[in-house]
Amino acid sequence: MPYRHSFGVAKPSFGVIKVVGSALITSGLVLGALTGGAGASKASDKAQAKKALLVLSDLPKGWTSTKTAASTGGAFPGASQLASCIGVPSSIITANRPTADSPEFTNQAKSEAVDDSVTVFSSAKEAQAQYTALSSIKTPACMATLMNGTQKTQLQKAAGTGDTVGTITVAKIVPKNFAPHVTGFTVIIPISSQGQTVTVRTTEAFMVKGKVGHELRLTSYQSTFPASASKHLTKVAEGRL
DSSP, X not given: OOOSOOOOOSSXXXXXXXXXXXXXXXTOOSXXXXXXXXXXXXXXXXXXXXXXXXXXXXXXXXXXXXXOOOOOOOOOTTHHHHHHHHTSOHHHHSOOOOEEEOOEEEOTTSOEEEEEEEEEOSOHHHHHHHHXXXXXXXXXXXXXXXXXXXXXXXXXXXXOXXXXXXXXXXXXXXXXXXXXXXXXXXXXXXXXETTEEEEEEEEEEEEEETTEEEEEXXXXXXXXXXXXXXXXXXXXXXXXX
């Protein structure tokens, strides 16, 4: 599954950074991450989803976009574990619905990245069920358990010899930094290499309206993604639902 945030920064080579987004996708609980399957053939739903995506003009001046491959979808290791921890049916996490993906947007310094996915669920009830699961007070801790287990093994393997993935933490987003109806969490991954430690932070921000779900992935390298940008982008995304 392709990673959707590849920072071209002149820093130590951290192979693990290239798969952080992929690890989050395969951890489930990302609206539209598990795409493909029979539902994805619904052209009208895909067209509806595409219209709601962020575009380059929504980003600050100087940002650029790069076309990215669509995620392939499918089951992932840990789905049952995650669902059981949160207390929801596995089907909520592994729902396979028509989804459109934006390009990857990056700032001039290549230290921040944004990408967007919009999913059309089978019903408003299904969309709300996923939103409720994402909003659960249990979700950050359950995600942290999974990320420090099977997912961390994958990250460490990707990091390669000489790079070490530290303890991964997951925290709920700070509501004031986002649009009113957004829920989500931030995954913080410390990576050590050649005597240096860098931190990759990826925030998954979710919102739904009717049967349409919007997911923004906001990633920053060594710094926190600006709150003003988080609020602006989620407000724009919310307004297109």
